[in-house]
Amino acid sequence: MSGIRRVEARHLARSPLLWLGFALGMWVIAGSLWSYWPSLPGEALLAYESGFLVSAGVVWAGAWLGLRDRVSGAADLVTVTPTAPWRLWRARLVGVAVVAAGAYALVFAATLAVSAARGGRGMPDLRLLADGALAVVLSGLVGVAVGRLSGSRVVALLAGPLWFVLCMVAGDPWGRRLSPALVQTGLPSAEFGFLPDPFWPHLGYLLGLVLLAGVLLLTLAARGGGQRPPLAPMLAAAAAGLVLVGMGGARLVAFPEAIVPLGPDRADWKPAAEADMVLADPSYAYPEDGRATACAGDAPSVCVYPTYGTGLARHVHEAVQPVAGLLGGLPGVPTRVRMVPVGAAICHGGELQMGEEDLRLLQPSRALAAHYLTCALGGSDDPELPHSPADHSRDAVRLWALLAGGEMTREELQRASDNDLWQLGLPGDRPPPAVAPALAMAALPVGQVRAELAPIWERLRAGTLPVAELPGQGP
Amino acid sequence: MTSGAHVRVEGVRKSYGGVVALAGLDLELRPGITGLLGPNGAGKTTLIRILATLLAPTAGEVGVNGWRASSTRDRVEIRRRLGYLPQDLGLYPRFTVFEFVDYLAMLKELEDPRERHRRVRAALQAVELEDLARRKIRTLSGGMRRRVGIAQAIVADPELLLLDEPTTGLDPEQRMRFRQLIAGIGEHRTVVLSTHLVEDVAAVCTAVVVLWQGRVRFHGSPSQLRKLADGQVWTSPEDGPGAVASWRTESGAYRVLGPRPSPAAEPVAATVEDGYLLVTARSRKEAAA
Numbered sequence: 001m002s003g004i005r006r007v008e009a010r011h012l013a014r015s016p017l018l019w020l021g022f023a024l025g026m027w028v029i030a031g032s033l034w035s036y037w038p039s040l041p042g043e044a045l046l047a048y049e050s051g052f053l054v055s056a057g058v059v060w061a062g063a064w065l066g067l068r069d070r071v072s073g074a075a076d077l078v079t080v081t082p083t084a085p086w087r088l089w090r091a092r093l094v095g096v097a098v099v100a101a102g103a104y105a106l107v108f109a110a111t112l113a114v115s116a117a118r119g120g121r122g123m124p125d126l127r128l129l130a131d132g133a134l135a136v137v138l139s140g141l142v143g144v145a146v147g148r149l150s151g152s153r154v155v156a157l158l159a160g161p162l163w164f165v166l167c168m169v170a171g172d173p174w175g176r177r178l179s180p181a182l183v184q185t186g187l188p189s190a191e192f193g194f195l196p197d198p199f200w201p202h203l204g205y206l207l208g209l210v211l212l213a214g215v216l217l218l219t220l221a222a223r224g225g226g227q228r229p230p231l232a233p234m235l236a237a238a239a240a241g242l243v244l245v246g247m248g249g250a251r252l253v254a255f256p257e258a259i260v261p262l263g264p265d266r267a268d269w270k271p272a273a274e275a276d277m278v279l280a281d282p283s284y285a286y287p288e289d290g291r292a293t294a295c296a297g298d299a300p301s302v303c304v305y306p307t308y309g310t311g312l313a314r315h316v317h318e319a320v321q322p323v324a325g326l327l328g329g330l331p332g333v334p335t336r337v338r339m340v341p342v343g344a345a346i347c348h349g350g351e352l353q354m355g356e357e358d359l360r361l362l363q364p365s366r367a368l369a370a371h372y373l374t375c376a377l378g379g380s381d382d383p384e385l386p387h388s389p390a391d392h393s394r395d396a397v398r399l400w401a402l403l404a405g406g407e408m409t410r411e412e413l414q415r416a417s418d419n420d421l422w423q424l425g426l427p428g429d430r431p432p433p434a435v436a437p438a439l440a441m442a443a444l445p446v447g448q449v450r451a452e453l454a455p456i457w458e459r460l461r462a463g464t465l466p467v468a469e470l471p472g473q474g475p
Numbered sequence: 476m477t478s479g480a481h482v483r484v485e486g487v488r489k490s491y492g493g494v495v496a497l498a499g500l501d502l503e504l505r506p507g508i509t510g511l512l513g514p515n516g517a518g519k520t521t522l523i524r525i526l527a528t529l530l531a532p533t534a535g536e537v538g539v540n541g542w543r544a545s546s547t548r549d550r551v552e553i554r555r556r557l558g559y560l561p562q563d564l565g566l567y568p569r570f571t572v573f574e575f576v577d578y579l580a581m582l583k584e585l586e587d588p589r590e591r592h593r594r595v596r597a598a599l600q601a602v603e604l605e606d607l608a609r610r611k612i613r614t615l616s617g618g619m620r621r622r623v624g625i626a627q628a629i630v631a632d633p634e635l636l637l638l639d640e641p642t643t644g645l646d647p648e649q650r651m652r653f654r655q656l657i658a659g660i661g662e663h664r665t666v667v668l669s670t671h672l673v674e675d676v677a678a679v680c681t682a683v684v685v686l687w688q689g690r691v692r693f694h695g696s697p698s699q700l701r702k703l704a705d706g707q708v709w710t711s712p713e714d715g716p717g718a719v720a721s722w723r724t725e726s727g728a729y730r731v732l733g734p735r736p737s738p739a740a741e742p743v744a745a746t747v748e749d750g751y752l753l754v755t756a757r758s759r760k761e762a763a764a
Contacts (some may be wrong), residue, residue: 003581003588073565077627080527081582082554089580226547336628 001083001091007094007204017160017357018103021057025050025107033111037360038120040112041190047111048128051104052167055139055339056160058100062140063156065092066147086218093141093214100140101133108132114119114406122307124188127199135180135204137161140212148220177252180206189341189356190307191291195269197260200360201251208244211237261341264289275342292350300324300352300372304339304359312359320372322405326450330457333376347375366407373398378461393465396433400441400449410439433467440472477505478666480539480635482526487535489521489689496521498689499535505540508661510676510697511669512751513686519669520562522686523639527559540637555584557632562626562640562669569615574602576627583631598626601656603649617644618745625653630662636666642675654679677701678748683749687758694728697747704749708732711740719756732756 003227012018028050036042069075108129112120146159162317165181176183182202188194215238222228236328260275264287270278271274278284292303294310297317304313318335327333334352346353351374377394402408417435443450458467467473484502488495488646496583497518511519524530525537528550539556541547567575585591599605602622612623621644628636638657642650658679660666670676676683676697684698685693693700707719711729714721715736721729731740732749 004578007574007578007581014569039534068567070566073563073568074567075565076527076529077559077562077565077624078526079529080554080557080559081579082551082584083582084551226550242632355538470531 004091004284005095008092009098012099014059017060018057022103024160025053038115038118039307040120040122040124043111043115044124044128047108048132051107051132054103055136056164058136058140059143059163060160062096062143062149063159067156071152085221086229089221096140097137100136103135104133121309127142131203138180138210173257174253189293191305192261196255201248204244205248208241211241263287286353288423292339299328300335300337302337319368321368323401326401327376332461345371369407373401393467395437396437399438403442404446436472439469444472483538485536487532495689507681508666508679509682510680511684518687518689520734523637523669527637547658556634558628558636560624560638565595566612571609572606572614579627580630594630600739602626621746639669667725673748673751674695687752692758700750702745703744704745704753708743708745708749709740710743711736713737721750
């Protein structure tokens with residue numbers, strides 16, 4: 001039967017439906033790949049989540065294989081051979097599994113290769129390869145079952161997209177956990193991994209489903225043919241499948257939706273709802289854990305997790321240094337930017353803490369600089385928070401620093417202020433009243449503004465300085 | 476070299492709902508080529524499908540070399556010795572000719588790839604498809620597909636070869652070559668050839684079975700079938716009123732099967748087709764009576 005396996009695998013590998021799924025997966029991956037600083041663990045997850053699109057193609061190809069004997073009319077020719085139908089289908093299913101897993105592995109490998117070529121580092125979680133491959137193999141078996149049971153070309157044609165939608169649009173956390181492809185709510189941390197980590201139980205769960213689907217299909221093949229597969233291995237496989245699905249499924253539904261590390265110790269890792277309350281406290285800061293050791297620059301220094309290398313630290317430093325240089329030495333201005341596992345941007349004790357996901361996302365340097373300035377000025381990026389007229393002073397200084405640091409031009413600012421400052425891609429949503437004072441300050445020499453800001457700095461940071469007292473606002 | 480199969484059909488009945496397709500058939504088929512003749516609905520295809528172990532009879536038993544088709548274990552043994560060309564031939568359109576025949580050869584337990592490929596090439600050569608071995612089946616004409624079907628049927632050198640309407644779609648030259656091929660196989664194997672074409676039967680068969688409404692109306696050699704019509708075939712200037720069959724020939728005279736149509740009628744030599752027409756006409760008359 002090895003010959004049949006090879007032939008089926010070869011034909012499936014030539015299936016345009018399979019390659020359609022493959023191309024779709026690669027297209028989605030390519031669309032996201034350049035949005036992030038390269039890291040092999042991150043790209044492994046990207047390949048896992050987007051590579052699952054391959055499964056739609058595999059379902060299609062599997063469904064056509066399931067239909068093939070009936071649609072082509074060759075069923076009689078196959079039936080009158082001495083080969084037991086279950087043996088034939090076992091060989092065919094192995095062929096499907098090999099090609100399905102191979103197609104996914106190709107997506108996975110290609111994604112990591114591109115990441116590595118871009119300088120991606122770190123150790124990818126190979127469970128993502130195994131889990132994705134099992135999910136795609138399962139989709140192939142589901143496709144075969146759909147083709148065999150429905151006998152309909154229309155159903156086979158719809159099976160691919162429907163399968164994908166069913167797997168991806170699971171409404172509740174349980175549904176998402178029990179779907180063949182796990183949909184993560186956020187990127188995993190290169191330092192902390194997946195929180196919670198559902199992959200071991202999910203691997204067992206998927207393996208169980210694959211076993212059950214295999215047993216079902218072989219039983220289906222043997223139906224009416226008289227030649228039955230050996231009972232003991234079939235029962236053993238079915239029992240193992242049930243146990244794995246039951247145990248894996250029970251573990252998966254018991255997981256909390258998300259766990260947030262509020263500190264380096266496991267005791268500090270809290271379910272999302274609990275963590276949200278802690279993170280809402282303005283006094284919260286992520287403790288020093290010694291993990292962000294890949295550093296670059298000085299005043300401020302930028303430190304990220306070693307997986308991302310000093311390349312990312314340099315990238316962030318280059319973004320914030322021009323504005324940091326304008327304000328260096330003033331009280332409260334951060335002297336360090338540090339990657340932490342939580343939050344978007346936390347300002348504490350002369351340190352700007354930025355969440356791993358935010359830092360990895362290749363934000364425009366203007367946005368990174370604006371985060372730094374928000375921390376330096378003691379304000380908030382949050383547009384939801386109420387702001388006083390005094391906040392306009394901080395906003396004006398922030399905009400001046402961006403102008404003076406070369407992060408944007410006067411024309412850009414003027415143009416955006418006529419419409420909406422969001423056009424500049426800045427965090428926060430402040431009204432235009434800050435724009436005119438910023439432009440006025442920008443008209444002065446940088447040294448003069450810096451010198452005039454020094455005596456009013458504390459009041460500015462405290463949010464009690466009126467706009468009229470800013471440099472260049474006098475009569 | 477293996478020998479042909481010995482096939483016994485004992486009291487085989489097959490009905491579909493209330494419709495009786497085979498009404499208690501007893502047959503014994505030995506090595507050689509047996510032609511299965513009969514009008515549409517006579518039960519030829521049903522009998523072939525039962526012999527091919529695709530259909531289970533409603534009653535009765537089919538045995539091949541002592542193996543019973545009703546037994547799961549024996550059925551596998553029968554299938555090991557079987558080559559089958561169905562009337563409605565289905566092939567995998569995306570396979571090449573070679574791949575398809577090779578695929579079926581694998582299912583027929585030809586395990587050794589080298590030997591299997593040799594046999595596939597030989598089968599394709601036998602049906603003159605060796606030059607098209609790499610062509611996708613979807614690009615083939617109907618006649619070419621039929622030849623692919625014949626190639627897969629003979630690839631494992633079966634002891635029992637069942638061919639249901641094998642020459643449908645073949646051009647006259649291909650039919651002639653097919654006859655040569657089957658005649659060669661029939662020297663050592665048991666071949667059952669179901670067809671509408673009496674000339675195919677007359678050309679290659681060593682035995683003929685005429686089925687009519689699920690019953691055997693004749694079982695003998697082609698010459699015995701022909702002899703049934705001896706003295707009942709005429710060429711006549713006018714059609715006879717009691718003729719079993721008559722038709723106007725190129726010369727303008729009638730060829731009449733039945734009693735002498737007129738004193739002017741001249742006797743002519745009977746053919747197998749005349750014998751077949753006589754058998755079916757008698758069957759029809761008996762049924763009407």
